[in-house]
Amino acid sequence: MIARVFRWFVLLLFLLVVLLPLLWLLVSSFLPNREFFSRPLAFTAVRWDLGNYASVLREQPMLLYLLNSLIVSVASTILGAFVALPAAFAFLFRFRMRRLLYPLLVFGLFVPTSAFMIPYFLMVSRIGLYDNLLGIALVYAGVSLPTAFLIVSTHMREAVYGEYLEASLLDGASVHQTFLHVAAPLALPGAMTACVFLIIIGWNELLYALLLSQNDASRTVQVAISFLVATYTANFTEAFAAMILAVLPVVVISLFLNRRIVSGLGMTVGLR
Amino acid sequence: MNRIRASTALLYLAPALLLVGAFYLYPMAYTIPASLFRWDGITAMRWTGLHNFTTLFGRADFRAALANSAIWIGVGTLVHTPLGLAIALVLQRKPPGWSFFRTVYFLPNILSVASLALLWYFFLNPTIGPVDGVLRAIGLSSIALAWLSRTGSALVATLLPFALYIGFTMLIFLAQLTAIPREYYEAAQIDGASNARQDISITLPLVRRAVVVNVLFNASFCLKMIEYPLIMTSGGPANATTILPLFMYYQMTRAREYGLTMAAGLVTIVFGSAFMAIVFLLQKTANRRWG
DSSP: OHHHHHHHHHHHHHHHHHHHHHHHHHHHTTSOHHHHHHOTTOTTOOOOOTHHHHHHHHHSOHHHHHHHHHHHHHHHHHHHHHHHHHHHHHTTSBOTTHHHHHHHHHGGGGSOGGGGHHHHHHHHHHTTOTTSHHHHHHHHHHHTHHHHHHHHHHHHHHHSOHHHHHHHHHTTOOHHHHIIIIIHHHTHHHHHHHHHHHHHHHHHOOHHHHHHOOSGGGOOHHHHHHTHHHHTSSOHHHHHHHHHHHHHHHHHHHHHHHHHHHHHHHHHTTOO | OOBOOHHHHHHHHHHHHHHHIIIIIHHHHHHHHHTTEEOOSSSOOEEOTTHHHHHHHHOHHHHHHHHHHHHHHHHIIIIIHHHHHHHHHHHHTOOTTHHHHHHHHHGGGGSOHHHHHHHHHHHTOTTTOHHHHHHHHTTOGGGOSOGGGSHHHHHHHHHGGGGGGHHHHHHHHHHHHTTSOHHHHHHHHHTTOOHHHHIIIIIHHHTHHHHHHHHHHHHHHHHHOOHHHHHHTTTOSTTSSOOHHHHHHHHHHTSOOHHHHHHHHHHHHHHHHHHHHHHHHHHHHHHHHHO
């Protein structure tokens, strides 16, 4: 009995820690700033006034930042998926150096890439992509390649049986035809899971976007968020509205794909 | 397994190897020699030997960053991992609403760290934050002041939102827990073992791999993340909350000490590798004990 009460206490406590700040943010983002100051606990005044959202979109190039984030995350995801898919296919076979190359592709998962901020900055500047969305997207694709490869690779092993490959090759198809017509279509659901992860990672990243962009034209929404304290020193509820706008797309994605994300994660780390 | 020629395989691997080469191997190869120079990114590089490293360890802000990073990793390993396992064990028995709990607990992991950091900055703010508001309302104004701007409490305050990521730890454990055959528990039940007894004798030894995965993911997150100290405190007050990635970020962008930044990067990598080596060593010992 005591154990049961304690279990529920833990579950509900953690629920509050996660949800309470988010609800406070959401509710406050609808309040006019003056009203927010008169009752900082906000929960007492629920109303649906979109004024803050309107003024954030009017006074700040918020839509541009959101669009930039979308471009960066989608571009890096497409690049990452197109690179990871053939690589994962190769590992469905035995070949010389296989045991050497697999760890080479995944060791990056645990490398603290923050150590490489200067090389990344110099590389992107040298190829003329500093302050350019493509430069940011390229770094995202490169840095998260181990993640992309691991997700696609585990899903491919589950979906593409050795017999399929054997049958295809025995029927006279070349390795390339086997990739295009057998393995790639079968691996599509896994590739989609990888894409969801990569889009979320790209949408949320801050450090490299901060280092590689200078002007509004290449500023992502996370960089804008990190400047919000300075921009809205007094008008807090407008800052809240901007924050809600920045997380909304990812929340929508996750509502639709929650199951896929949850099951993909366990499989990816090789525990299922 | 079918066999293909190495040249064919390399054709498929070439783009991936190119990216790994460009974003992992080359930066590593570049950083090692470049950390031996003094450089501002503009004028010529000046050879200084190991001077950057002696400078680093002589500086209080770097030592603080190193110590705080160790604290972050320690909290992730010793606090979050057990808590994540505890929550996973509760949810694994599928109490009413378990699917809802699982979704909500995982939610912070898909929200941007930047917006969560800003949210907690406001949440703990002494004038508008509800935390201090509530503390004042119930007569505890003595502890309700400026969590983020006092040296004693700032590190704890930046570590508070770290707890949100327990949901990730939980999910990794859940994935491994569902792979444990039910028969083990049924057999134990027949032998009269309590729930707690089953968790200790059956579950714990079987989730070792998930423990290792969690600990490594946590450490890697701590060594890459800049958002919480950057947005909540800028590393202050008096370096109380700075961590290695933030130290490097400021050295690069504010001080323009490129050589020093890369030296700090090497220390970060060595630090992370040493931690990983210890974890693997412990795992090996555990494997020998439990077979």
